[in-house]
Amino acid sequence: xxxxxxxxAGLAIVFGxxxxxxxxxxxxxxxxxxxxxxxxxxxxxxxQCTFPGCRPYAEAITKGEADINQCPPGGDNTILALADLLGxxxxxxxxxxxxxxxxxxxxxxxxxxxxxxxxxxxxCPVDAxxxxxxxxxxxxxxxxxxxxxxxxxxxxxxxxxxPVKKTIQSWKWPDPDNTQVENGVAG
Amino acid sequence: MITEYLLILVSTILVNNFVLVKFLGxxxxxxxxxxxxxxxxxxxxxxxxxxLASVCSYLVNIYILExxxxxxxxxxxxxxxxxxVVQFTEMVVHKTSPLLYQVLGIFLPLxxxxxxxxxxxxLNTQAQHTFMQSAVYGFGAAIGFxxxxxxxxxxxxxxAAADVPTPFRGPAIALITAGLMSLAFMGFSxxxxx
Numbered sequence: 001x002x003x004x005x006x007x008x009a010g011l012a013i014v015f016g017x018x019x020x021x022x023x024x025x026x027x028x029x030x031x032x033x034x035x036x037x038x039x040x041x042x043x044x045x046x047x048q049c050t051f052p053g054c055r056p057y058a059e060a061i062t063k064g065e066a067d068i069n070q071c072p073p074g075g076d077n078t079i080l081a082l083a084d085l086l087g088x089x090x091x092x093x094x095x096x097x098x099x100x101x102x103x104x105x106x107x108x109x110x111x112x113x114x115x116x117x118x119x120x121x122x123x124c125p126v127d128a129x130x131x132x133x134x135x136x137x138x139x140x141x142x143x144x145x146x147x148x149x150x151x152x153x154x155x156x157x158x159x160x161x162x163p164v165k166k167t168i169q170s171w172k173w174p175d176p177d178n179t180q181v182e183n184g185v186a187g
Numbered sequence: 188m189i190t191e192y193l194l195i196l197v198s199t200i201l202v203n204n205f206v207l208v209k210f211l212g213x214x215x216x217x218x219x220x221x222x223x224x225x226x227x228x229x230x231x232x233x234x235x236x237x238x239l240a241s242v243c244s245y246l247v248n249i250y251i252l253e254x255x256x257x258x259x260x261x262x263x264x265x266x267x268x269x270x271x272v273v274q275f276t277e278m279v280v281h282k283t284s285p286l287l288y289q290v291l292g293i294f295l296p297l298x299x300x301x302x303x304x305x306x307x308x309x310l311n312t313q314a315q316h317t318f319m320q321s322a323v324y325g326f327g328a329a330i331g332f333x334x335x336x337x338x339x340x341x342x343x344x345x346x347a348a349a350d351v352p353t354p355f356r357g358p359a360i361a362l363i364t365a366g367l368m369s370l371a372f373m374g375f376s377x378x379x380x381x
Contacts, residue, residue, distance in 0.1 A: 003255045011251065011264060015271035022275050026282035 034058050040081045044073045045125040046147030048098045053125070067091075072098035073147065104164045106144040107151065111136050113158035120150035120159060192323045197378065199327030205303045206335045207365075207372040212303030216336055217361065219294050221347075226340035228287050229294055230333030232276060234326070236298050237307060240265075240272045241325025244308035245318060265308040266299075273299045303332055339368065 037058035044054070049070035051057040060066035061082070068082040069091050076093065083090035093100060109120070109129070116134040128144040131137030141164075151159050164170070205211045219229045244265045252258055277295050281288045288295070298304065307328045311321045342364055351360050 004257050004260055007251050007255055007257060008260060008264065008267070011247065011267060015267065019271060019274055019278075022278045026278040028281050028285070 034062050036085060037061055037082065040074075040078060040085065041071060042073045042078065042145075044145035044147050046073060046145060046149060047125060048072050048147065050097070061086075067094065069094045070097045072100055073145070075100040105146040105148075105161050106141050106164055107139055107146070107148065107159050108141070108162055109137050109139055110158040110160065111138060113156050115156055117155060119153040119155065123150045123153045125149060192319070195320060195323045196327040196330070199324060200331040200334060201372065201375040202378050204331045204335060204372050204375075205306065205328045206332055207369040208376075209306065211306040212301050212332055215294065215297065215301055216332075216339065216365070217358070220336055220340035220343050220361075223337065223340050223344055225290055225294070226336050228290050230329075230336050231287075232280065232291060232295055233298055233301065233304075234329035234333055236269075236272055236276050237304055237329035237332070238322060238325045239276075240269045240304050241307050241311060241328075242318070242322050243272060244268045245311055245316070245321040248308075248312050249318075261309065261312060262305070265305055269304050269308070270299050303328060335368065335372075339365065 034055070035058075038055050041054040041058060047053065049057045049066065051060055051066065057066060057070070061068060068086065068088065069079050070093075071078050072093060076090075079093065080090050114131075114136050116131060116136060118131065118133050118137070120137060121129045121131060125147065126143055126145055128140045129137055129150060130140060146161075146164075148161060151161070199205070203209060206213065206216050215229060215233070220226050247264055247268055248261065252261060252264060257264075273296060276298075277288075280291070280295065307325050311324055314320075314324075316324055343361060346360055346364065355363065
Protein backbone atom coordinates (compact mmCIF):
# COMPACT_ATOMS: atom_id res chain seq x y z
CA UNK A 1 0.00 0.00 0.00
CA UNK A 2 2.68 2.46 1.08
CA UNK A 3 4.99 1.44 -1.78
CA UNK A 4 2.14 1.95 -4.21
CA UNK A 5 1.47 5.47 -2.95
CA UNK A 6 5.17 6.32 -2.77
CA UNK A 7 6.06 4.99 -6.20
CA UNK A 8 3.17 6.72 -7.93
CA ALA A 9 3.87 9.95 -6.07
CA GLY A 10 7.55 9.65 -6.99
CA LEU A 11 6.64 9.06 -10.61
CA ALA A 12 4.35 12.09 -10.60
CA ILE A 13 7.05 14.27 -9.03
CA VAL A 14 9.65 13.16 -11.59
CA PHE A 15 7.32 13.89 -14.49
CA GLY A 16 6.38 17.21 -12.92
CA UNK A 17 10.05 18.15 -12.72
CA UNK A 18 10.66 17.15 -16.34
CA UNK A 19 7.66 19.14 -17.52
CA UNK A 20 8.65 22.12 -15.39
CA UNK A 21 12.10 22.03 -16.91
CA UNK A 22 10.65 21.70 -20.40
CA UNK A 23 8.34 24.66 -19.78
CA UNK A 24 11.38 26.81 -19.06
CA UNK A 25 13.58 25.29 -21.75
CA UNK A 26 10.96 25.47 -24.52
CA UNK A 27 9.30 28.72 -23.48
CA UNK A 28 7.74 30.55 -26.42
CA UNK A 29 8.68 34.19 -26.25
CA UNK A 30 5.86 36.44 -27.25
CA UNK A 31 7.06 40.00 -27.36
CA UNK A 32 4.81 42.14 -25.14
CA UNK A 33 5.77 45.31 -26.99
CA UNK A 34 4.30 43.88 -30.23
CA UNK A 35 0.96 43.46 -28.48
CA UNK A 36 1.10 47.02 -27.18
CA UNK A 37 1.90 48.46 -30.62
CA UNK A 38 -0.76 46.27 -32.22
CA UNK A 39 -3.32 47.60 -29.75
CA UNK A 40 -2.61 51.19 -30.88
CA UNK A 41 -3.02 50.43 -34.58
CA UNK A 42 -6.48 50.88 -36.12
CA UNK A 43 -6.84 47.20 -37.17
CA UNK A 44 -8.08 48.04 -40.64
CA UNK A 45 -5.66 45.40 -42.01
CA UNK A 46 -5.45 47.58 -45.10
CA UNK A 47 -1.80 46.96 -45.92
CA GLN A 48 -1.07 50.58 -46.82
CA CYS A 49 1.95 50.44 -44.51
CA THR A 50 3.38 47.88 -47.03
CA PHE A 51 2.99 45.08 -44.46
CA PRO A 52 0.27 42.42 -44.76
CA GLY A 53 -1.80 43.64 -41.82
CA CYS A 54 -1.55 45.52 -38.56
CA ARG A 55 0.24 42.87 -36.53
CA PRO A 56 3.03 42.33 -39.09
CA TYR A 57 3.50 46.12 -39.12
CA ALA A 58 3.73 46.09 -35.32
CA GLU A 59 6.34 43.32 -35.52
CA ALA A 60 8.28 45.28 -38.14
CA ILE A 61 8.27 48.37 -35.91
CA THR A 62 9.69 46.34 -33.03
CA LYS A 63 12.42 44.95 -35.25
CA GLY A 64 13.25 48.44 -36.48
CA GLU A 65 12.34 47.57 -40.07
CA ALA A 66 9.50 50.09 -40.29
CA ASP A 67 8.98 53.63 -39.14
CA ILE A 68 6.04 54.78 -37.03
CA ASN A 69 4.62 57.08 -39.70
CA GLN A 70 3.33 54.51 -42.19
CA CYS A 71 -0.28 54.13 -41.07
CA PRO A 72 -2.68 56.39 -43.02
CA PRO A 73 -5.92 55.12 -41.42
CA GLY A 74 -4.56 55.85 -37.96
CA GLY A 75 -3.35 59.27 -39.00
CA ASP A 76 -1.64 61.67 -36.65
CA ASN A 77 -3.28 60.28 -33.53
CA THR A 78 -1.74 56.84 -34.07
CA ILE A 79 1.66 58.34 -34.84
CA LEU A 80 1.55 60.38 -31.63
CA ALA A 81 0.48 57.38 -29.56
CA LEU A 82 3.25 55.23 -31.09
CA ALA A 83 5.83 57.98 -30.50
CA ASP A 84 4.68 58.22 -26.92
CA LEU A 85 4.87 54.45 -26.38
CA LEU A 86 8.27 54.02 -28.02
CA GLY A 87 9.82 57.21 -26.69
CA UNK A 88 10.68 58.67 -30.12
CA UNK A 89 9.81 61.97 -31.72
CA UNK A 90 6.55 62.07 -33.68
CA UNK A 91 6.88 62.80 -37.38
CA UNK A 92 4.37 63.56 -40.11
CA UNK A 93 2.75 60.73 -42.03
CA UNK A 94 4.87 59.32 -44.83
CA UNK A 95 3.09 60.47 -48.03
CA UNK A 96 4.26 57.32 -49.85
CA UNK A 97 1.85 55.26 -47.75
CA UNK A 98 -1.19 57.42 -48.39
CA UNK A 99 -3.06 60.41 -47.07
CA UNK A 100 -5.09 60.95 -43.96
CA UNK A 101 -8.75 61.02 -44.80
CA UNK A 102 -10.78 63.89 -43.48
CA UNK A 103 -13.81 61.80 -42.73
CA UNK A 104 -14.50 58.11 -42.42
CA UNK A 105 -15.57 56.53 -45.70
CA UNK A 106 -16.82 53.19 -46.89
CA UNK A 107 -17.20 51.88 -50.43
CA UNK A 108 -20.37 50.83 -52.16
CA UNK A 109 -20.75 48.68 -55.25
CA UNK A 110 -23.03 49.85 -58.03
CA UNK A 111 -24.92 46.62 -58.35
CA UNK A 112 -26.23 47.42 -61.83
CA UNK A 113 -22.74 47.56 -63.28
CA UNK A 114 -21.10 44.76 -61.26
CA UNK A 115 -20.26 41.76 -63.46
CA UNK A 116 -19.49 39.38 -60.58
CA UNK A 117 -15.78 38.89 -61.25
CA UNK A 118 -14.87 38.36 -57.52
CA UNK A 119 -11.66 40.41 -57.93
CA UNK A 120 -12.70 42.88 -55.23
CA UNK A 121 -13.57 40.02 -52.85
CA UNK A 122 -10.02 38.73 -53.13
CA UNK A 123 -8.63 42.21 -52.50
CA CYS A 124 -10.72 42.92 -49.40
CA PRO A 125 -8.61 42.40 -46.26
CA VAL A 126 -11.57 42.17 -43.88
CA ASP A 127 -14.00 40.02 -45.93
CA ALA A 128 -16.53 42.84 -46.08
CA UNK A 129 -17.61 42.08 -49.67
CA UNK A 130 -20.25 39.47 -50.22
CA UNK A 131 -20.77 37.69 -53.54
CA UNK A 132 -19.80 34.79 -55.77
CA UNK A 133 -18.59 34.28 -59.31
CA UNK A 134 -21.05 35.75 -61.81
CA UNK A 135 -23.29 36.86 -58.96
CA UNK A 136 -23.78 40.47 -57.98
CA UNK A 137 -21.48 41.61 -55.15
CA UNK A 138 -22.29 43.93 -52.31
CA UNK A 139 -20.42 45.59 -49.45
CA UNK A 140 -21.28 44.95 -45.83
CA UNK A 141 -20.95 48.54 -44.71
CA UNK A 142 -20.51 47.81 -41.02
CA UNK A 143 -17.47 45.65 -41.83
CA UNK A 144 -15.89 47.99 -44.40
CA UNK A 145 -12.85 49.81 -43.02
CA UNK A 146 -12.60 52.25 -45.91
CA UNK A 147 -9.19 51.11 -47.07
CA UNK A 148 -10.19 51.35 -50.77
CA UNK A 149 -8.06 48.32 -51.70
CA UNK A 150 -10.97 46.92 -53.72
CA UNK A 151 -11.10 49.85 -56.12
CA UNK A 152 -7.96 49.22 -58.29
CA UNK A 153 -8.81 45.59 -59.18
CA UNK A 154 -12.38 46.37 -60.31
CA UNK A 155 -12.48 46.01 -64.12
CA UNK A 156 -15.74 47.92 -64.61
CA UNK A 157 -15.20 50.70 -62.05
CA UNK A 158 -18.42 50.09 -60.21
CA UNK A 159 -17.03 50.73 -56.72
CA UNK A 160 -17.52 54.21 -55.27
CA UNK A 161 -16.21 55.86 -52.13
CA UNK A 162 -18.95 57.34 -49.99
CA PRO A 163 -18.68 59.05 -46.62
CA VAL A 164 -20.22 57.16 -43.74
CA LYS A 165 -23.71 58.50 -43.17
CA LYS A 166 -24.10 60.04 -39.75
CA THR A 167 -27.07 58.59 -37.93
CA ILE A 168 -28.30 59.37 -34.45
CA GLN A 169 -26.53 56.22 -33.26
CA SER A 170 -23.16 56.96 -34.86
CA TRP A 171 -22.95 60.72 -34.33
CA LYS A 172 -20.35 61.96 -31.90
CA TRP A 173 -18.69 65.22 -31.07
CA PRO A 174 -15.96 66.09 -33.55
CA ASP A 175 -12.46 65.03 -32.50
CA PRO A 176 -10.33 67.73 -30.92
CA ASP A 177 -7.76 69.03 -33.36
CA ASN A 178 -4.22 67.77 -33.16
CA THR A 179 -2.69 70.92 -31.73
CA GLN A 180 -4.25 70.03 -28.41
CA VAL A 181 -2.96 66.46 -28.67
CA GLU A 182 0.56 67.64 -29.33
CA ASN A 183 0.45 69.79 -26.22
CA GLY A 184 -0.06 66.68 -24.16
CA VAL A 185 -3.76 66.90 -23.45
CA ALA A 186 -4.43 63.48 -24.88
CA GLY A 187 -2.55 60.50 -26.27
CA MET B 188 17.65 -10.20 -34.76
CA ILE B 189 16.86 -7.76 -37.53
CA THR B 190 14.33 -10.12 -39.09
CA GLU B 191 12.57 -10.20 -35.75
CA TYR B 192 12.24 -6.41 -35.68
CA LEU B 193 11.16 -6.43 -39.33
CA LEU B 194 8.53 -9.01 -38.47
CA ILE B 195 7.24 -6.83 -35.63
CA LEU B 196 7.12 -3.84 -37.99
CA VAL B 197 5.23 -5.65 -40.76
CA SER B 198 2.95 -7.21 -38.18
CA THR B 199 1.99 -3.92 -36.54
CA ILE B 200 1.78 -1.88 -39.73
CA LEU B 201 -0.17 -4.25 -41.96
CA VAL B 202 -1.34 -7.45 -40.33
CA ASN B 203 -2.35 -6.28 -36.87
CA ASN B 204 -2.95 -2.68 -37.80
CA PHE B 205 -4.08 -0.88 -34.66
CA VAL B 206 -6.88 1.06 -36.29
CA LEU B 207 -8.32 -1.31 -38.85
CA VAL B 208 -7.71 -4.70 -37.22
CA LYS B 209 -7.48 -4.03 -33.48
CA PHE B 210 -9.96 -1.10 -33.67
CA LEU B 211 -7.92 1.14 -31.37
CA GLY B 212 -7.54 4.89 -31.83
CA UNK B 213 -10.74 5.27 -33.81
CA UNK B 214 -11.61 8.75 -32.53
CA UNK B 215 -8.64 10.57 -34.07
CA UNK B 216 -9.06 8.31 -37.11
CA UNK B 217 -12.55 9.70 -37.68
CA UNK B 218 -12.09 13.26 -36.43
CA UNK B 219 -8.71 14.36 -37.81
CA UNK B 220 -9.08 12.81 -41.24
CA UNK B 221 -11.03 15.61 -42.92
CA UNK B 222 -7.94 17.31 -44.31
CA UNK B 223 -4.79 15.67 -45.58
CA UNK B 224 -2.55 18.33 -44.07
CA UNK B 225 -3.91 17.98 -40.54
CA UNK B 226 -3.79 14.22 -40.89
CA UNK B 227 -0.09 14.38 -41.72
CA UNK B 228 0.64 16.66 -38.77
CA UNK B 229 -1.38 14.44 -36.48
CA UNK B 230 0.47 11.39 -37.79
CA UNK B 231 3.84 12.92 -37.02
CA UNK B 232 2.83 13.97 -33.52
CA UNK B 233 1.28 10.58 -32.81
CA UNK B 234 4.34 8.74 -34.11
CA UNK B 235 6.55 10.72 -31.78
CA UNK B 236 4.25 10.29 -28.79
CA UNK B 237 3.57 6.59 -29.39
CA UNK B 238 7.22 5.62 -29.70
CA LEU B 239 8.29 7.68 -26.71
CA ALA B 240 5.33 6.58 -24.57
CA SER B 241 5.93 2.96 -25.47
CA VAL B 242 9.57 3.15 -24.36
CA CYS B 243 8.82 5.19 -21.21
CA SER B 244 6.03 2.92 -20.07
CA TYR B 245 8.29 -0.09 -20.64
CA LEU B 246 10.91 1.49 -18.36
CA VAL B 247 8.33 2.39 -15.73
CA ASN B 248 6.93 -1.13 -15.86
CA ILE B 249 10.29 -2.91 -15.58
CA TYR B 250 12.08 -0.64 -13.11
CA ILE B 251 9.28 0.60 -10.87
CA LEU B 252 6.12 -1.46 -11.10
CA GLU B 253 7.47 -5.03 -11.33
CA UNK B 254 10.17 -4.83 -8.63
CA UNK B 255 7.64 -3.33 -6.22
CA UNK B 256 4.97 -5.86 -7.18
CA UNK B 257 2.61 -3.13 -8.31
CA UNK B 258 1.43 -4.63 -11.61
CA UNK B 259 -2.14 -3.75 -10.70
CA UNK B 260 -1.23 -0.04 -10.99
CA UNK B 261 -0.16 -0.45 -14.62
CA UNK B 262 -3.10 1.37 -16.21
CA UNK B 263 -2.93 4.47 -14.04
CA UNK B 264 0.88 4.61 -14.17
CA UNK B 265 0.85 4.30 -17.97
CA UNK B 266 -1.77 7.02 -18.28
CA UNK B 267 0.48 9.24 -16.15
CA UNK B 268 3.42 8.48 -18.45
CA UNK B 269 1.38 9.16 -21.59
CA UNK B 270 -0.01 12.43 -20.24
CA UNK B 271 3.48 13.65 -19.39
CA VAL B 272 4.87 12.63 -22.80
CA VAL B 273 2.00 14.35 -24.62
CA GLN B 274 2.47 17.53 -22.60
CA PHE B 275 6.18 17.44 -23.37
CA THR B 276 5.47 16.95 -27.08
CA GLU B 277 3.06 19.86 -27.04
CA MET B 278 5.72 22.15 -25.59
CA VAL B 279 8.33 21.03 -28.12
CA VAL B 280 5.95 21.43 -31.07
CA HIS B 281 4.87 24.86 -29.81
CA LYS B 282 8.49 25.94 -29.69
CA THR B 283 9.80 24.33 -32.86
CA SER B 284 6.84 24.62 -35.24
CA PRO B 285 4.18 27.19 -34.29
CA LEU B 286 2.39 26.50 -37.59
CA LEU B 287 1.99 22.80 -36.87
CA TYR B 288 0.92 23.73 -33.34
CA GLN B 289 -1.84 25.91 -34.76
CA VAL B 290 -2.92 23.28 -37.28
CA LEU B 291 -3.11 20.50 -34.70
CA GLY B 292 -4.81 22.70 -32.11
CA ILE B 293 -6.93 20.71 -29.71
CA PHE B 294 -5.97 17.35 -31.25
CA LEU B 295 -2.49 17.46 -29.80
CA PRO B 296 -3.56 17.24 -26.12
CA LEU B 297 -6.22 14.75 -27.20
CA UNK B 298 -3.50 12.24 -28.11
CA UNK B 299 -3.53 11.56 -24.34
CA UNK B 300 -6.91 9.92 -24.73
CA UNK B 301 -5.94 8.07 -27.91
CA UNK B 302 -6.56 4.51 -26.80
CA UNK B 303 -3.94 3.22 -29.25
CA UNK B 304 -1.23 4.80 -27.09
CA UNK B 305 -2.39 3.07 -23.91
CA UNK B 306 -3.11 -0.05 -25.96
CA UNK B 307 0.46 -0.27 -27.20
CA UNK B 308 1.85 0.17 -23.68
CA UNK B 309 -0.41 -2.54 -22.25
CA LEU B 310 0.14 -4.95 -25.16
CA ASN B 311 3.90 -4.51 -24.71
CA THR B 312 3.70 -5.80 -21.15
CA GLN B 313 1.26 -8.52 -22.16
CA ALA B 314 3.59 -9.82 -24.86
CA GLN B 315 6.60 -9.42 -22.54
CA HIS B 316 8.59 -7.49 -25.10
CA THR B 317 12.17 -6.41 -24.46
CA PHE B 318 13.24 -2.77 -24.55
CA MET B 319 14.04 -2.69 -28.28
CA GLN B 320 11.01 -4.80 -29.12
CA SER B 321 8.79 -2.33 -27.25
CA ALA B 322 10.30 0.60 -29.11
CA VAL B 323 9.87 -1.10 -32.49
CA TYR B 324 6.35 -2.21 -31.57
CA GLY B 325 5.37 1.34 -30.61
CA PHE B 326 6.98 2.79 -33.73
CA GLY B 327 5.35 0.21 -35.97
CA ALA B 328 1.95 0.83 -34.41
CA ALA B 329 2.41 4.56 -35.01
CA ILE B 330 3.46 4.04 -38.63
CA GLY B 331 0.46 1.79 -39.16
CA PHE B 332 -1.80 4.45 -37.62
CA UNK B 333 -0.23 7.16 -39.79
CA UNK B 334 -0.51 5.08 -42.96
CA UNK B 335 -4.18 4.38 -42.43
CA UNK B 336 -4.98 7.93 -41.27
CA UNK B 337 -3.31 9.53 -44.30
CA UNK B 338 -4.90 7.12 -46.78
CA UNK B 339 -8.28 7.63 -45.17
CA UNK B 340 -8.03 11.43 -45.17
CA UNK B 341 -6.98 11.43 -48.82
CA UNK B 342 -10.08 9.38 -49.59
CA UNK B 343 -12.28 11.65 -47.49
CA UNK B 344 -11.03 14.71 -49.35
CA UNK B 345 -12.27 13.07 -52.55
CA UNK B 346 -15.50 11.99 -50.87
CA ALA B 347 -16.25 15.57 -49.83
CA ALA B 348 -16.54 16.50 -53.48
CA ALA B 349 -18.20 13.28 -54.62
CA ASP B 350 -21.88 12.93 -55.39
CA VAL B 351 -22.90 10.77 -52.45
CA PRO B 352 -26.57 9.75 -52.06
CA THR B 353 -28.21 11.95 -49.41
CA PRO B 354 -28.74 9.29 -46.69
CA PHE B 355 -25.04 8.36 -46.79
CA ARG B 356 -23.58 11.87 -46.60
CA GLY B 357 -21.14 12.86 -43.88
CA PRO B 358 -20.05 10.39 -41.21
CA ALA B 359 -22.10 7.54 -42.72
CA ILE B 360 -20.04 7.28 -45.90
CA ALA B 361 -16.86 7.81 -43.86
CA LEU B 362 -17.72 4.85 -41.64
CA ILE B 363 -18.54 2.70 -44.69
CA THR B 364 -15.17 3.67 -46.20
CA ALA B 365 -13.42 2.78 -42.97
CA GLY B 366 -15.20 -0.57 -42.93
CA LEU B 367 -14.11 -1.33 -46.51
CA MET B 368 -10.52 -0.37 -45.64
CA SER B 369 -10.69 -2.64 -42.64
CA LEU B 370 -11.89 -5.50 -44.88
CA ALA B 371 -8.97 -4.84 -47.21
CA PHE B 372 -6.51 -4.95 -44.32
CA MET B 373 -7.98 -8.27 -43.17
CA GLY B 374 -6.47 -9.59 -46.41
CA PHE B 375 -3.02 -9.13 -44.90
CA SER B 376 -3.65 -11.72 -42.18
CA UNK B 377 -1.55 -14.77 -42.89
CA UNK B 378 1.28 -12.59 -44.19
CA UNK B 379 3.04 -12.85 -40.83
CA UNK B 380 2.19 -14.87 -37.78
CA UNK B 381 2.05 -12.83 -34.59
